Structure formats: structure tokens, C-alpha cells
Amino acid sequence: MIPLLLRQLPPETAHRAAIAALKATPLLGPTAPHPRLNVELAGLSLPHPIGLAAGFDKNAEVPDAMLGLGFGFVECGTVTPLPQAGNPTPRVFRLPEDRAVINRLGFNNDGLALFVRRLAARAQRGGIVGANIGANKDSANRIADYERGLAAVWPHCAYVTVNISSPNTPGLRGLQDRGALEELLAAIMATRQSLASRGAARPIFLKVAPDLDEDAIAAIAETALAFSLDGLIVSNTTIARPADLRGAHRAESGGLSGAPLFARSTEVLRRFFMLLGHRLPLIGVGGVATGAQAYAKIKAGARAIQLYTAMIYQGPGIVRRLVGEVDACLAKDGLNSITDAIGAEARTT
Numbered sequence: 001m002i003p004l005l006l007r008q009l010p011p012e013t014a015h016r017a018a019i020a021a022l023k024a025t026p027l028l029g030p031t032a033p034h035p036r037l038n039v040e041l042a043g044l045s046l047p048h049p050i051g052l053a054a055g056f057d058k059n060a061e062v063p064d065a066m067l068g069l070g071f072g073f074v075e076c077g078t079v080t081p082l083p084q085a086g087n088p089t090p091r092v093f094r095l096p097e098d099r100a101v102i103n104r105l106g107f108n109n110d111g112l113a114l115f116v117r118r119l120a121a122r123a124q125r126g127g128i129v130g131a132n133i134g135a136n137k138d139s140a141n142r143i144a145d146y147e148r149g150l151a152a153v154w155p156h157c158a159y160v161t162v163n164i165s166s167p168n169t170p171g172l173r174g175l176q177d178r179g180a181l182e183e184l185l186a187a188i189m190a191t192r193q194s195l196a197s198r199g200a201a202r203p204i205f206l207k208v209a210p211d212l213d214e215d216a217i218a219a220i221a222e223t224a225l226a227f228s229l230d231g232l233i234v235s236n237t238t239i240a241r242p243a244d245l246r247g248a249h250r251a252e253s254g255g256l257s258g259a260p261l262f263a264r265s266t267e268v269l270r271r272f273f274m275l276l277g278h279r280l281p282l283i284g285v286g287g288v289a290t291g292a293q294a295y296a297k298i299k300a301g302a303r304a305i306q307l308y309t310a311m312i313y314q315g316p317g318i319v320r321r322l323v324g325e326v327d328a329c330l331a332k333d334g335l336n337s338i339t340d341a342i343g344a345e346a347r348t349t
């Protein structure tokens with residue numbers, strides 16, 4: 001993957017070329033545990049806390065290539081029960097001046113059957129590969145879609161993310177409202193119960209939007225605890241448009257990711273940590289492009305980090321660079337383990 005070359009191509013062509021190149025790459029094994037950065041996340045032993053966010057490998061085609069590039073964990077998806085084409089193109093826009101992307105893909109994916117077949121085929125390879133599940137756009141029963149997704153991916157992944165925060169499936173974010181969320185999580189947890197006999201327990205995470213007010217954050221935190229969720233991923237892309245965006249495509253509709261999302265997603269993360277402390281692990285996502293930013297999210301309460309957009313601009317070398325930079329941040333603070341930095345900022349304020 002040569003980012004400068006790929007950036008001459010339209011975004012989705014570049015993405016397809018990157019996936020094709022990664023498929024042709026000889027596979028390296030997953031990363032060995034880092035001496036100071038290894039961390040436990042809801043029972044998963046991460047070699048270090050930097051993971052690949054959902055949306056890059058929607059169809060579970062290259063999880064092992066991404067682990068081989070040095071990611072500590074990889075989240076495939078979002079997958080929906082049935083294959084779907086997504087929204088009309090163009091639907092992904094680079095905003096290079098802002099180090100940002102706007103996408104309104106709308107869960108384009110190959111569907112659950114192929115996704116599960118691919119995950120099953122790589123099951124013996126090790127490494128932490130999660131499955132991010134969603135609902136079909138035209139589904140008559142979205143909760144049933146999540147139940148179906150959970151049951152299908154369960155035997156083949158290390159964790160499951162319930163994604164209710166894509167802005168590109170109309171009404172999906174409504175599942176974050178207290179009543180709807182309770183109904184969804186009751187169904188998810190009942191499905192989990194029925195799957196308990198089929199292999200070891202897997203953590204279930206909920207991925208939320210950054211566009212949440214104080215009351216919504218509190219309601220989600222309470223509901224997540226009440227239903228014994230295993231963690232929250234904070235956050236998906238934003239529908240907000242900061243006033244200082246410069247890219248020519250800034251008025252396109254969809255979810256904004258990358259640098260302009262960093263401050264807001266980190267603030268929402270911090271608020272969740274204030275409410276939850278260490279009772280529920282948090283995964284910080286949004287605008288991470290440097291080790292200092294990853295470390296800032298950890299100090300705000302994240303136990304692990306994910307990124308996507310910065311890799312579009314910096315290329316896949318970003319992950320090894322970030323691991324080195326986070327380690328340097330830790331050393332500067334005189335700490336011997338990343339675990340000691342989690343939420344440190346909240347403790348001192």
C-alpha cells in the first residue's frame with residue numbers, strides 16, 4: 001500500500017486496490033505482546049492497544065494482513081444479514097486539508113454468509129479479530145438482524161460489536177434511545193445466553209455516536225451496565241460539521257471522520273469514563289493520527305484505541321509508529337504499564 005499513489009485514485013477505487021494488494025501480501029503472524037503496552041480488554045489479551053476500526057475490512061477479506069502490519073486487534077464489518085449495495089456513488093470524499101473523510105456508504109457489504117465463511121477459514125490463525133454487526137437498510141425487524149448477526153459470527157470471532165451509530169442507515173441511531181436500546185440489549189443478551197454452550201464467552205461491545213448530549217450519554221452508560229455489556233466503543237463518525245472545515249467536499253452529507261472528530265469523540269469518551277470509571281472498558285476511536293493523541297484518549301479513559309482515517313493519509317506504517325510513540329509517552333510519564341495510564345487524567349482532575 002503506497003498512500004501517495006493510492007491518493008491519486010478516487011477513494012473507493014483506492015480502497016479496492018489496497019484490499020487487493022493486501023490479499024496478495026505474504027502473511028506475517030499477529031504481533032507479539034509488547035512489554036509495557038500489552039493490556040487486557042474484557043478478557044481479551046491485546047498485545048498493545050492500537051486496533052483497526054470497522055469499515056476498512058467490511059467483508060473480512062484481510063484481517064490477517066492487517067494483524068501482520070502490526071495492529072493489536074482488527075475489527076471486521078459492519079456486516080448485515082443480507083448483502084447490500086449501499087448508497088449511490090460517489091459516497092466517500094477526502095478532505096485532505098482537514099485530514100478528514102466524509103462517507104455515506106450505507107453498509108455496503110457482501111452479507112453474513114460470506115463474512116462468516118471467511119472468518120471460519122482463518123479461525124486457526126490466532127490474533128484478535130472482532131466482528132461488527134449491523135442491520136439491513138430495508139429490514140422489517142432490525143433487532144432480529146442483530147440477533148441473526150450475533151448468532152452467525154459468534155463461533156468465529158474474538159468479540160462482537162453491535163453497531164447502532166452509523167449515520168448512513170436512516171433511523172439506525174434511534175436505537176441509542178433508552179427504550180429502543182433496552183429492547184435491543186435484552187434481545188442481544190438473550191441470544192448470548194442461548195449461545196453460551198457454543199464455545200467460550202465472547203465480549204460484546206456497543207459502538208456509539210459522538211453526537212450525544214449529556215442525558216443520552218448517561219442513559220447509555222446506565223443501560224450498558226444494567227444489561228452487563230462488556231464495553232463501549234466511542235465513537236463512530238459525526239454528522240456535525242465544525243465551522244472551520246476547509247475541504248471542498250465539506251458540505252457532503254454523511255459521517256465525518258479524521259482530525260476534526262478528535263476533540264468531540266475524546267470529550268464523549270471522557271464523559272463516559274467519568275460515569276463508568278473502570279466498571280466498563282472503553283475503546284476510544286476518532287481522529288487518532290499520532291501516539292500523543294492515542295495516549296490522550298487512554299488518559300481520558302480508553303483501554304484500547306482504534307483508527308481508520310489516519311491510515312488513509314499516512315499509510316499502514318502508522319500503526320508501528322504509533323506503538324513506538326505511545327511507549328515514549330508512557331516512559332515520559334514514568335509509567336511501566338499502559339494500564340496505569342488508563343483514565344489517569346480523570347483521576348488527577
Ligand SMILES: Cc1cc2nc3c(=O)[nH]c(=O)nc-3n(C[C@H](O)[C@H](O)[C@H](O)COP(=O)(O)O)c2cc1C
Pocket residue numbers: 053054055056058077078092101103105107132163166207235236237257258259261285286287288306307308309310
Ligand atoms: C470509509 C469509512 C467507512 C466506515 N465504515 C464503518 C462501518 O462499516 N462500521 C462502523 O462501525 N464504523 C465505520 N466507520 C467508522 C470508523 O470505524 C471510525 O469509528 C471513525 O471513522 C472514526 O475513526 P477515525 O477518525 O480514526 O477514522 C467507517 C469510517 C470510514 C472513514
